[in-house]
Amino acid sequence: MNQRNVTTLFxxxxxxxxxxxxxxxxxxxxxxxxxxxxxxxxxxxPNTQQDINIDQQISQENITTEIVSAAKIAExxxxxxxxxxxxxxxxxxxxxxxxxxxxxxxxxxxDIWDLAVKQKISDDPRIFLDPAHEAGMMLASEKIPLEEAFxxxxxxxxxxxxxxxxxxxxxxxxxxxxxxxxxxxICENLKDPLSKINCIHGLGHELTAKIKKDLPEVLSTCKDIxxxxxELSACQxxxxxxxxxxxxxxxxxxxxAVGLVRLPCTTLPDEYKKTCIASxxxxxxxxxxxxxxxxxxxxxxxxxxxxxxxxxxAVSERAVIATAENAEKEITLCNELKNEHRxxxxxxxxxxxxxxxxxxxxxxxxxxxxSGISN
Numbered sequence: 602m603n604q605r606n607v608t609t610l611f612x613x614x615x616x617x618x619x620x621x622x623x624x625x626x627x628x629x630x631x632x633x634x635x636x637x638x639x640x641x642x643x644x645x646x647p648n649t650q651q652d653i654n655i656d657q658q659i660s661q662e663n664i665t666t667e668i669v670s671a672a673k674i675a676e677x678x679x680x681x682x683x684x685x686x687x688x689x690x691x692x693x694x695x696x697x698x699x700x701x702x703x704x705x706x707x708x709x710x711x712d713i714w715d716l717a718v719k720q721k722i723s724d725d726p727r728i729f730l731d732p733a734h735e736a737g738m739m740l741a742s743e744k745i746p747l748e749e750a751f752x753x754x755x756x757x758x759x760x761x762x763x764x765x766x767x768x769x770x771x772x773x774x775x776x777x778x779x780x781x782x783x784x785x786x787i788c789e790n791l792k793d794p795l796s797k798i799n800c801i802h803g804l805g806h807e808l809t810a811k812i813k814k815d816l817p818e819v820l821s822t823c824k825d826i827x828x829x830x831x832e833l834s835a836c837q838x839x840x841x842x843x844x845x846x847x848x849x850x851x852x853x854x855x856x857x858a859v860g861l862v863r864l865p866c867t868t869l870p871d872e873y874k875k876t877c878i879a880s881x882x883x884x885x886x887x888x889x890x891x892x893x894x895x896x897x898x899x900x901x902x903x904x905x906x907x908x909x910x911x912x913x914x915a916v917s918e919r920a921v922i923a924t925a926e927n928a929e930k931e932i933t934l935c936n937e938l939k940n941e942h943r944x945x946x947x948x949x950x951x952x953x954x955x956x957x958x959x960x961x962x963x964x965x966x967x968x969x970x971x972s973g974i975s976n
Contacts, residue, residue: 669698671712675722684889688728695732699739706736706762707755714757717925725889725923733758737765741773747787751796760799764839767803768854772810777852779811781822788826798835801826805839806854813850816840816865820873834876841880859887875911878904882912886919894920895937902942910949917949921958928966947971 678690695713699706710733717726740750740762747766754762767787771779784807788800804826812819823836841864843849846857864884866877878901885897894916901912917931924930935946947967954964 669694671709671716672721674698674709675713675716679723684724684728687724688731691728692732692735695729696735696739699736703740703743703745703750703753706740706753707757707759710736710759710762711755711757714925720925726925727887727889727919727923729758730761730887730922733761734765734768737762737767738769741766741769747800748791748796751791751793751800760802763796763799764803764806767800768806768810771804771807772853775807775811777811779807781808781812781825784808785826798831801832802835802839802842805836805841806843807839808836809840809843809849810854811850811852816844816849817870817873819849820869837873837876838880838883841877842884845880845884860884860891874905875908878908879911879915883915883919886916886923889923894923894934898934898938898942898946902938902945909945913945913949914952917946917953918957920950921953921963926954926958926960926963928963928970931967932970943974944971947974
């Protein structure tokens with residue numbers, strides 16, 4: 602794949618936020634892991650690339666209340682019998698801690714991810730994507746200014762936190778109808794490109810929620826908001842993500858699970874298909890146990906050739922989150938595919954590891970395995 606195609610693919614990924622946006626990643630998105638294959642479409646992965654020292658940005662000299670630690674939260678939730686019960690427990694305790702001190706948002710999610718990577722949390726880490734969105738909504742409900750709230754969202758699972766903030770902010774400020782052109786002003790002054798991309802993805806959610814028109818008409822409104830291809834994809838992936846919850850046009854964003862409804866990608870105009878198919882791959886894998894990775898990878902592989910790479914990246918971003926950066930588990934997922942499809946699967950995981958997670962050990966192990974199956 603030449604450099605121009607790789608750049609284009611990364612831009613596509615960025616928007617899914619992958620996606621969150623897995624969220625996806627049709628542009629060069631940065632998911633909680635900085636997957637810059639969607640420019641980070643999945644805009645939802647845990648961002649382990651600690652390029653911003655949050656402790657330097659946020660003064661905590663006046664914080665006197667002791668906040669429960671991520672380890673304590675994990676210890677208290679572990680006895681719950683089902684994964685859903687543990688997810689509910691995590692969400693409740695995480696939000697309680699953030700409500701006590703919003704500046705701790707980043708630390709809590711960073712520590713949660715660290716526990717998952719060290720296998721001290723047995724659950725699929727995708728269960729923390731929803732709490733990250735809810736954390737952002739809480740920051741918005743507390744009337745914390747946008748840029749300050751985005752700083753609190755930090756680096757790990759920050760995409761979901763940012764999206765949640767924007768969604769709740771708009772629902773509060775524009776309780777009824779919205780003018781897409783007026784929404785543009787919400788994000789346009791953000792200096793950090795990643796923050797702006799995630800802000801625009803959040804706007805996409807609200808376009809789906811508030812505009813009572815057919816999906817292609819809603820998608821067309823992104824042209825009034827976006828200034829470049831990355832922003833356009835981020836907006837579209839936000840629209841698609843909200844659409845998969847099953848309640849478009851109801852006036853406010855839905856709290857339903859992502860991925861409930863299949864996207865009508867094949868019936869959309871060609872200009873939307875690439876982002877749509879990558880979004881479908883990302884959002885099928887947003888929640889654990891929604892469907893197995895083999896099924897979703899095969900969905901990507903059954904698409905037209907031009908859409909396969911970005912879809913595979915979107916699914917692989919979810920795979921790296923689901924496995925908490927465990928190479929052997931990721932290799933097992935690829936080995937469930939037909940022999941001829943395994944190299945592409947491994948390659949997409951390598952791209953995600955490099956661009957979103959910045960994990961050299963993971964990348965090295967995947968490259969070693971790739972070399973073995975190529976010989």
